[in-house]
Amino acid sequence: MPKKLEICYLFDRRCEFIMKTKKDVLLVDDDHVTAAVIQHILAKEGFLVRCARDGKEALDAIRSRTPDIILTDLVMPKIGGEELIRIVRQMPDMDDVIIVVVTGTILEKDQAACSLPADAIIPKLPPESMHNRILKVFREIKESGRITTRLQAETVPSLPEGRIVKELLALREYQDAVFEKLSEGLVLLDIDFKIIKVNDMAAYLLHKNRADLMGHFFSECFADEDRKQVGDLLTGLFSKKDPEYEKKTVIHKNRTLDLKLTSLVDPITRKAVAGIVLIENITERKDLEKRLRASEKQYRDIVNTVPDIIYHLDAEGRFLFVNFAVKELGYTCEELLGQSFLSIVHPDDAQKAKLVTGEKRIRTRKTRGIELRLLPKETKDGRIYNVRNVPVLITARGLYDVKDHDIQNPLKRYIGTQGLAEDITDRKKMEMMLIKAKKDWERTFDAITDMVFLLDKERRIVRVNKATIERLCMSRQQIIGRQCREIMDPKSHPVERCPIAKTVRDNLPHTQEIEDTNLGGFFICSSSPILDEQGNILGYTNSLKDITERKRLESQFQEAQKMEAVGTLAGGIAHDFNNVLMGIQGYASLMLMQMDPVNPHFPKLKKIEAQVGQASELTRQLLGFARGGKYVIGSIDINELVAESAEMFGETKKEITVHARMSEDTLTIEGDRTQIEQVLLNLYVNAWQAMPGGGDLSVETNPVVIEQSEAKIHEFEPGRYARISVSDKGVGMDQKTQARIFEPFFTTKEMGRGTGLGLASVYGIVKNHNGVIEVESEPGKGSSFHIYFPTSEKALEKDKEGKKKIMRGTETILLIDDEEIILDVASELLATLGYTVIKAKSGKEAVDSYRRKSGEIDLVILDMIMPKMGGGKTYDLLKGINPEIKCILSSGYSIDKDAKEIMARGITTFMQKPFDIAVLSQKITDALAGSKKK
Ligand SMILES: Nc1ncnc2c1ncn2[C@@H]1O[C@H](COP(=O)(O)OP(=O)(O)OP(=O)(O)O)[C@@H](O)[C@H]1O
Numbered sequence: 001m002p003k004k005l006e007i008c009y010l011f012d013r014r015c016e017f018i019m020k021t022k023k024d025v026l027l028v029d030d031d032h033v034t035a036a037v038i039q040h041i042l043a044k045e046g047f048l049v050r051c052a053r054d055g056k057e058a059l060d061a062i063r064s065r066t067p068d069i070i071l072t073d074l075v076m077p078k079i080g081g082e083e084l085i086r087i088v089r090q091m092p093d094m095d096d097v098i099i100v101v102v103t104g105t106i107l108e109k110d111q112a113a114c115s116l117p118a119d120a121i122i123p124k125l126p127p128e129s130m131h132n133r134i135l136k137v138f139r140e141i142k143e144s145g146r147i148t149t150r151l152q153a154e155t156v157p158s159l160p161e162g163r164i165v166k167e168l169l170a171l172r173e174y175q176d177a178v179f180e181k182l183s184e185g186l187v188l189l190d191i192d193f194k195i196i197k198v199n200d201m202a203a204y205l206l207h208k209n210r211a212d213l214m215g216h217f218f219s220e221c222f223a224d225e226d227r228k229q230v231g232d233l234l235t236g237l238f239s240k241k242d243p244e245y246e247k248k249t250v251i252h253k254n255r256t257l258d259l260k261l262t263s264l265v266d267p268i269t270r271k272a273v274a275g276i277v278l279i280e281n282i283t284e285r286k287d288l289e290k291r292l293r294a295s296e297k298q299y300r301d302i303v304n305t306v307p308d309i310i311y312h313l314d315a316e317g318r319f320l321f322v323n324f325a326v327k328e329l330g331y332t333c334e335e336l337l338g339q340s341f342l343s344i345v346h347p348d349d350a351q352k353a354k355l356v357t358g359e360k361r362i363r364t365r366k367t368r369g370i371e372l373r374l375l376p377k378e379t380k381d382g383r384i385y386n387v388r389n390v391p392v393l394i395t396a397r398g399l400y401d402v403k404d405h406d407i408q409n410p411l412k413r414y415i416g417t418q419g420l421a422e423d424i425t426d427r428k429k430m431e432m433m434l435i436k437a438k439k440d441w442e443r444t445f446d447a448i449t450d451m452v453f454l455l456d457k458e459r460r461i462v463r464v465n466k467a468t469i470e471r472l473c474m475s476r477q478q479i480i481g482r483q484c485r486e487i488m489d490p491k492s493h494p495v496e497r498c499p500i501a502k503t504v505r506d507n508l509p510h511t512q513e514i515e516d517t518n519l520g521g522f523f524i525c526s527s528s529p530i531l532d533e534q535g536n537i538l539g540y541t542n543s544l545k546d547i548t549e550r551k552r553l554e555s556q557f558q559e560a561q562k563m564e565a566v567g568t569l570a571g572g573i574a575h576d577f578n579n580v581l582m583g584i585q586g587y588a589s590l591m592l593m594q595m596d597p598v599n600p601h602f603p604k605l606k607k608i609e610a611q612v613g614q615a616s617e618l619t620r621q622l623l624g625f626a627r628g629g630k631y632v633i634g635s636i637d638i639n640e641l642v643a644e645s646a647e648m649f650g651e652t653k654k655e656i657t658v659h660a661r662m663s664e665d666t667l668t669i670e671g672d673r674t675q676i677e678q679v680l681l682n683l684y685v686n687a688w689q690a691m692p693g694g695g696d697l698s699v700e701t702n703p704v705v706i707e708q709s710e711a712k713i714h715e716f717e718p719g720r721y722a723r724i725s726v727s728d729k730g731v732g733m734d735q736k737t738q739a740r741i742f743e744p745f746f747t748t749k750e751m752g753r754g755t756g757l758g759l760a761s762v763y764g765i766v767k768n769h770n771g772v773i774e775v776e777s778e779p780g781k782g783s784s785f786h787i788y789f790p791t792s793e794k795a796l797e798k799d800k801e802g803k804k805k806i807m808r809g810t811e812t813i814l815l816i817d818d819e820e821i822i823l824d825v826a827s828e829l830l831a832t833l834g835y836t837v838i839k840a841k842s843g844k845e846a847v848d849s850y851r852r853k854s855g856e857i858d859l860v861i862l863d864m865i866m867p868k869m870g871g872g873k874t875y876d877l878l879k880g881i882n883p884e885i886k887c888i889l890s891s892g893y894s895i896d897k898d899a900k901e902i903m904a905r906g907i908t909t910f911m912q913k914p915f916d917i918a919v920l921s922q923k924i925t926d927a928l929a930g931s932k933k934k
């Protein structure tokens, strides 16, 4: 039966004790005296007693052999009794161990004592009562093997209440509370590095029960590699006289722990007596740090991948930060730090750059759009890293060490500027390209010689080219904003014909030829719509091509073609006519020569001859107009010829006054004197006829130089010309008359007064002399005719034509002509002059005769135009027979290209039909003499 034990306190827990022969008691007390007394009492009672001076020694003893009973004090150094009990209670296989507490602190700690997992608590004082109580408890254990009696609180005897003890205990309690409540783990180590105190946080962080920690080597808590290091650190620390701190970070059970180790040194012996380890869980901090570092890296990477330069300047404009973008300029970020921002700015932009470095605006108020050129780094060898200066667009914002809303506060402190420099090289290039493209376009637009208008959708002019401004003689301002029809002549440019109006209606291009009387010309007006990509109308273009000159040239060309056709006709008629006249003239001449002047038919024959003269004058006019050349080519002094003819004309027409003004320069031309005289005479006569009541006739000569630029307009070849101007103050001509005056047979004169051949022949002769004729006239005011002949550098030839004298001869002449009448009359004329005539009716006959009688024949008179074998061919064959042949070429045509070609082969003399006996004798004399000269 279990006995009731008289012990201070009653415990909830029921304990059973199995009796053994000799119970093993572990006595734990730091008080040697108390320990010795109790050991003595218990040994006498038959207990086996082991002693430990504190909890730490007790734990060692328990681990070496499990005791039956633990008798422990509460207040002890290193591991105290309370701690020891709790550890023992947590240890496996220790449930049966009877724990008896002997304490002097029971009164003050009664509450806490009640919660102690001990089987009995015995107050320490006074000693005799304590000894009795111990004996009671141990005897009960010896008898029943356990403590069966529940102790009543009232049975606890009163104890003396020591004030110091109370305070000490309070302090101890407070310290323990602090020790336990620390957010860091705290571990106290004994001199042999074993754990003697540990708080909950330390046990938690070390991932162990207190029981597993207490009395164990601290370094054993860690993995191998850390274990050694921690041990070494502690050894190092404990060997020092002055306490020092060591720090070590270990990874323990997935946690990062910061260990702060130090030693407690005895102030007298200067020896380490204990160690303290503060364990801080820095896993989260480390994680945070890691995350921070990662996020910082992320931002740094982003900042550094931005192609724009991101900068942070201090208050003096020096770089505090700059991203990798500066590499493009050849710099490294590091070398720019501390450098002034201005050091990388083009000197010409320094002023603008100062706006950036001193930028003090904040938040959304920032500088934007400053364009600068940044200098690339100059390498050591003086070479520019990057040839170009980099144009950048700057954004800058001021930084302050006060909050934004304090910005008005004068105490605010500006600490720098942050911003961005965007590389705008491409944009600049694009801008330059755009500007160039615009300029190119404008230049092209202005280079167009046609007038070009660009119109908006409302057909208002928005742009015109240079040609338009010049042609309209208006300023750009006067044109822009108006409509085409306000500028162009509305009469000659009616809206219904206007191509623009059509384009507006159907959105298609249109072209129309128009005449504009305002501008005085003809134009091809083309309009087209300007469309965007979707085909919407943006506006219109209207261009006007000036075709006035082309029109003039076209009509001139038509006129020239007409003249040529008529000329050919006139030439043909004149030729046939001349042959007829030749017959009449020849026979009349023969009859007159053989007739006595007193014969009553003599004057009639003379009249026939005179009529033939007039008729041949007509054919002469016709031939002058006809296409072809000149009769006789020679150098003519224009001043002399004009002055002479004008004077002569003035003498014959007394009712008009001739004013002749000759150029001081000598004007020599190449041409046919007689034809030029004919030209002048025709003009004088017309002028005289235009002034029926008499008046002034002005004749002038001038040297004129036609430049290349003028030549085209006036159908001139560029060069020097002699200009002859014949002006009157007569009736003048209207435009319609002027347009037709050069047509053969065009006359405004009454029947019989004019044939209308005068100006036609003037025109023909001038053209044949490579000249140009111009006319100016106004009805009622008078007319001026200007004739231009190209001047010649050749020396003047004296007039070879002597007085017309009939010369006779006895030579034999071969006369060749296909016209029977010409053969007859000419052979008779030749016979009259004393010559022997051999007639040939064709080229073939002539060649035959010549072959037979070439030795007799002195001269050949050869008609140019013959059927089958013409003059040219005949001459060649004759010349083949006798290379020394003498020949006169005769023709009803004037001397033209064909005639010239034949003559170039050796003929010296040309004779125009019809010829009279005087001309015939002169030409024969010339030909025979010319050949003689040879
Ligand atoms: N000086 C002038 N003043 C006014 N009209 C002129 C003048 N010269 C020529 N004309 C006009 O030109 C027309 C043609 O002149 P052109 O000399 O060819 O023939 P014409 O004088 O009428 O006849 P023709 O000269 O054959 O006797 C004239 O009929 C006249 O109407």
Ligand SMILES: [Mg+2]
Pocket (backbone or CB within 6 Å): 682, 685, 686, 754, 756, 757, 758, 759
């Ligand atoms: Mg006339």
